[in-house]
Amino acid sequence: MSRIGVFVCWCGENIGRTVDCPAVAEAARRMPGVAHAVDYKYMCSDPGQQMIIQAIAEHRLTGLVVASCSPRMHEPTFRKAAARAGLNPYLCEMANIREHCSWVHEDRAVATAKAIELLRVMVEKVRHNEALKAVSVPITDRALVIGGGIAGIQAALDIADAGHDVILVERAPSIGGHMSQLSETFPTLDCSQCILTPKMVEVAQHPRIRLLTCAEVEAVSGYVGNFEVTVRRKARYVRLDRCTGCGACWNECPVKKIPSEFDEGLGLRTAVYVPFPQAVPNKPMIDTENCLRHKDARRKGIPVTESKVCGKCEAACPIPGKAINFADADELETVQVGAIVVATGFQTLPAAAIPEYGAGRFKDVVTGLQFERLASASGPTSGEIRRPSDGRPVERLAVIACVGSRDPAKGCAYCSKICCMYIAKHAMLFRHKNHHGAAHVFYMDIRAGGKDYDEFVRRAIEEDGVDYLRGRVSRIFERGGKLVLFGSDTLVGEKVELEVDMVVLASAMVPQPGVQALAQKLGVAYDQSGWLTEAHPKLRPVETAAAGVFLAGTCQGPRDIPETVAQAGGAASKVIGLLSRDTLDREPIIARVDERVCDYCTACIKTCPVKAIGTKELKNRQGVLLRRVAEVNAGLCIGCGTCVAACRPKAIDLAGFTDAQLFAEVRALGDFNDIEGRECDGVPHFGPAGCIAGQSVKSGGLDSHPTDAGMEREKHG
Amino acid sequence: MADFEPNITAFVCTWCTYAGADLAGTSRMKYPANVRLIRVPCTGRIDALFILKAFENGADAVLVSGCHPGDCHYTSGNLHARRRWTVFSELLDFVGIDSGRVTFSWISAAEGRKFADLITEVTAKVRALGPFDSYRKMSAAAGEQSNAR
Numbered sequence: 010m011s012r013i014g015v016f017v018c019w020c021g022e023n024i025g026r027t028v029d030c031p032a033v034a035e036a037a038r039r040m041p042g043v044a045h046a047v048d049y050k051y052m053c054s055d056p057g058q059q060m061i062i063q064a065i066a067e068h069r070l071t072g073l074v075v076a077s078c079s080p081r082m083h084e085p086t087f088r089k090a091a092a093r094a095g096l097n098p099y100l101c102e103m104a105n106i107r108e109h110c111s112w113v114h115e116d117r118a119v120a121t122a123k124a125i126e127l128l129r130v131m132v133e134k135v136r137h138n139e140a141l142k143a144v145s146v147p148i149t150d151r152a153l154v155i156g157g158g159i160a161g162i163q164a165a166l167d168i169a170d171a172g173h174d175v176i177l178v179e180r181a182p183s184i185g186g187h188m189s190q191l192s193e194t195f196p197t198l199d200c201s202q203c204i205l206t207p208k209m210v211e212v213a214q215h216p217r218i219r220l221l222t223c224a225e226v227e228a229v230s231g232y233v234g235n236f237e238v239t240v241r242r243k244a245r246y247v248r249l250d251r252c253t254g255c256g257a258c259w260n261e262c263p264v265k266k267i268p269s270e271f272d273e274g275l276g277l278r279t280a281v282y283v284p285f286p287q288a289v290p291n292k293p294m295i296d297t298e299n300c301l302r303h304k305d306a307r308r309k310g311i312p313v314t315e316s317k318v319c320g321k322c323e324a325a326c327p328i329p330g331k332a333i334n335f336a337d338a339d340e341l342e343t344v345q346v347g348a349i350v351v352a353t354g355f356q357t358l359p360a361a362a363i364p365e366y367g368a369g370r371f372k373d374v375v376t377g378l379q380f381e382r383l384a385s386a387s388g389p390t391s392g393e394i395r396r397p398s399d400g401r402p403v404e405r406l407a408v409i410a411c412v413g414s415r416d417p418a419k420g421c422a423y424c425s426k427i428c429c430m431y432i433a434k435h436a437m438l439f440r441h442k443n444h445h446g447a448a449h450v451f452y453m454d455i456r457a458g459g460k461d462y463d464e465f466v467r468r469a470i471e472e473d474g475v476d477y478l479r480g481r482v483s484r485i486f487e488r489g490g491k492l493v494l495f496g497s498d499t500l501v502g503e504k505v506e507l508e509v510d511m512v513v514l515a516s517a518m519v520p521q522p523g524v525q526a527l528a529q530k531l532g533v534a535y536d537q538s539g540w541l542t543e544a545h546p547k548l549r550p551v552e553t554a555a556a557g558v559f560l561a562g563t564c565q566g567p568r569d570i571p572e573t574v575a576q577a578g579g580a581a582s583k584v585i586g587l588l589s590r591d592t593l594d595r596e597p598i599i600a601r602v603d604e605r606v607c608d609y610c611t612a613c614i615k616t617c618p619v620k621a622i623g624t625k626e627l628k629n630r631q632g633v634l635l636r637r638v639a640e641v642n643a644g645l646c647i648g649c650g651t652c653v654a655a656c657r658p659k660a661i662d663l664a665g666f667t668d669a670q671l672f673a674e675v676r677a678l679g680d681f682n683d684i685e686g687r688e689c690d691g692v693p694h695f696g697p698a699g700c701i702a703g704q705s706v707k708s709g710g711l712d713s714h715p716t717d718a719g720m721e722r723e724k725h726g
Numbered sequence: 727m728a729d730f731e732p733n734i735t736a737f738v739c740t741w742c743t744y745a746g747a748d749l750a751g752t753s754r755m756k757y758p759a760n761v762r763l764i765r766v767p768c769t770g771r772i773d774a775l776f777i778l779k780a781f782e783n784g785a786d787a788v789l790v791s792g793c794h795p796g797d798c799h800y801t802s803g804n805l806h807a808r809r810r811w812t813v814f815s816e817l818l819d820f821v822g823i824d825s826g827r828v829t830f831s832w833i834s835a836a837e838g839r840k841f842a843d844l845i846t847e848v849t850a851k852v853r854a855l856g857p858f859d860s861y862r863k864m865s866a867a868a869g870e871q872s873n874a875r
Contacts, residue, residue, distance in 0.1 A: 079748045080765075081740075105763075108751025113842070114759045123759045130762065534801050554801050598767065616770070618802045649800035650771030654810065666766055672779055674764050678735055679783035 158186020160562025233557030749838030770803025
């Protein structure tokens with residue numbers, strides 16, 4: 010038998026003005042299962058809460074309904090009050106008679122009648138509530154950071170500095186990411202490597218960071234606090250524990266003309282190589298595509314260890330026992346972590362997507378990243394701006410903004426955000442390096458919203474004399490060893506034909522290839538463009554819908570270095586907050602399976618958005634499999650209830666929002682008047698036949714209500 | 727039927743439409759008092775049976791509302807709800823139940839105005855449709871039949 014306490018709040022004037030609160034409390038006293046009902050000015054105030062706490066003890070209440078504001082406002086307050094009085098907090102519900110009633114209706118009688126109905130719905134629900142216990146899950150005090158660019162580096166360092174273990178997984182042989190390729194950074198023009206490499210070294214030397222390069226996330230299972238991640242450590246063919254990075258092997262390697270990925274194809278590297286001189290770890294790897302021994306083994310179909318071709322690197326290696334190891338193979342390693350930071354970064358729009366500008370066809374049409382390498386002192390031209398085609402210095406440079414960006418036809422409806430700044434930087438760097446040269450920028454709009462950003466663009470235009478032309482380039486073709494641009498200057502209203510030595514394309518930022526597959530493994534959503542989606546665009550910018558998985562940097566969308574670093578710090582602080590606890594309490598609003606009823610149709614498994622439902626095998630004492638049933642992982646379940654509606658035999662239910670509770674709510678709304686066989690419970694309501702009770706409310710008061718407490722119920726209809 | 731006041735039962739998700747209704751309240755927007763909200767975590771939780779039970783219990787219309795596609799707090803619950811609704815509305819048509827009695831909509835937590843307008847619109851529509859007596863007669867008849875057996 011339920012003994013429910015009802016507490017009607019006036020919220021000062023907010024509810025009391027439109028809703029007759031004493032009448033609501035009076036009506037509540039007549040509702041089945043209600044043992045106690047009072048109204049009070051401010052239920053959420055300290056005396057109001059004391060009133061609830063006392064009533065729970067005095068009336069031995071088994072459930073509470075507080076009729077006041079939205080549960081989104083004060084549900085935690087009243088549930089805590091219930092807990093203080095020793096009542097399970099999940100036996101407390103709220104009827105929203107403020108936002109959904111007193112504030113939106115003007116007629117006092119109508120609002121009072123509706124408030125009573127809303128209250129009755131919740132009373133009926135609470136009669137079916139059950140005590141729930143928060144799900145407590147242990148937390149593994151270790152974080153995984155996926156991606157070793159500036160975002161991943163910053164996040165790893167921040168988490169490790171706070172005293173938590175970090176595993177940093179990077180796909181490439183070195184950490185550093187795109188930032189390590191940049192020449193200078195806007196708007197201060199400080200050298201990118203000068204500010205980045207100390208952080209890279211710090212990562213390598215940090216006692217709490219375990220760095221896994223040439224590694225990728227293969228599979229993810231588990232849930233917040235308890236992830237199990239399988240990492241594929243790709244064969245490097247160099248023993249990191251033995252190698253000193255002396256360079257003997259790559260000096261001897263006979264394959265010397267491989268386009269360097271780090272130099273964006275403008276420089277060359279060997280088959281056994283270190284991607285760039287400041288790489289961390291500064292140890293080589295063997296590129297199996299180009300290594301002569303690997304090629305030979307593939308051609309003959311034999312293991313690479315049996316091939317006798319080349320082997321000069323191994324011979325040159327001065328380390329006793331040799332650091333070169335042709336017997337190396339991919340390894341799968343499983344790690345346990347409590348939180349995951351995704352920092353997989355971006356790539357620029359591939360040249361194939363922009364045929365109209367001849368990228369990939371004309372050697373002197375380069376991407377922004379290629380220009381960074383040309384301008385970099387550590388680049389293939391040692392910082393001189395020379396044409397990739399013939400090595401001649403560039404006298405006239407054109408830069409085209411918004412290549413792919415803001416163009417839904419290219420799949421990039423968004424602004425890439427950093428281009429306006431880096432094209433100003435490119436034009437500026439070019440003018441600094443070649444005082445007689447001319448730089449032209451074709452732009453759509455200049456978006457320089459950032460600290461000192463607009464000043465930087467103005468400096469390029471006013472001090473460095475960069476020629477900004479507002480208009481698009483329609484076509485680029487070669488003529489007499491030069492590139493000719495057809496475009497327009499929309500501010501003057503004229504066509505422009507320009508002959509230049511080199512064209513830089515500010516190509517759109519797009520997500521890393523394969524990030525969607527990773528997102529699916531992690532249960533993280535991504536948008537149409539492939540950027541990973543945060544839990545809330547404003548208030549939860551680094552969290553994802555998957556609890557315990559956080560985002561940092563450009564995997565979420567285009568952004569510059571300062572923003573990336575700030576976001577990485579934000580993600581790190583969320584991870585630190587999570588890992589600082591031993592256990593994690595989660596809302597017990599989770600699905601549960603009635604194994605007696607489940608027929609394992611797997612509809613729930615298919616609909617679950619977070620893959621929280623798995624399979625459980627029911628066995629007899631001899632260990633013989635009897636049948637399979639669905640099983641909910643309490644740590645993973647987010648309590649949406651989609652599985653419940655999908656379950657045909659009704660074997661699965663959602664605690665806190667059970668079928669019993671929801672049907673009780675629907676029944677409580679029933680029009681008790683006009684359905685035959687139903688009795689009016691004396692609660693006023695609207696209805697086609699016009700319940701007397703309802704009419705009496707409409708005519709101005711509840712005093713004339715026919716059913717008083719104790720009076721026999723009248724049957725209408 | 728000039729003073730017919732319809733009973734409308736609404737099933738709304740807690741993250742978007744319930745919050746949108748809260749916003750309408752906080753903004754003191756006015757709308758008819760005919761709708762009763764039943765809060766569920768996600769529209770994906772809504773079983774078609776809820777809608778039928780609401781009709782059985784005297785609702786003249788049912789409203790289902792949740793997050794816009796792509797905005798679901800649980801990533802995809804509203805998409806399941808949409809799929810279910812597509813099938814369910816066809817079933818209603820087949821059985822001969824006026825599918826105009828059920829309204830399906832997306833209202834985000836920021837759309838207080840839209841919520842108030844929708845309630846006003848749906849109430850006016852159902853007021854014009856009149857009481858859903860046909861359903862009640864049908865379910866009463868079905869009840870008698872099963873009792874007779």
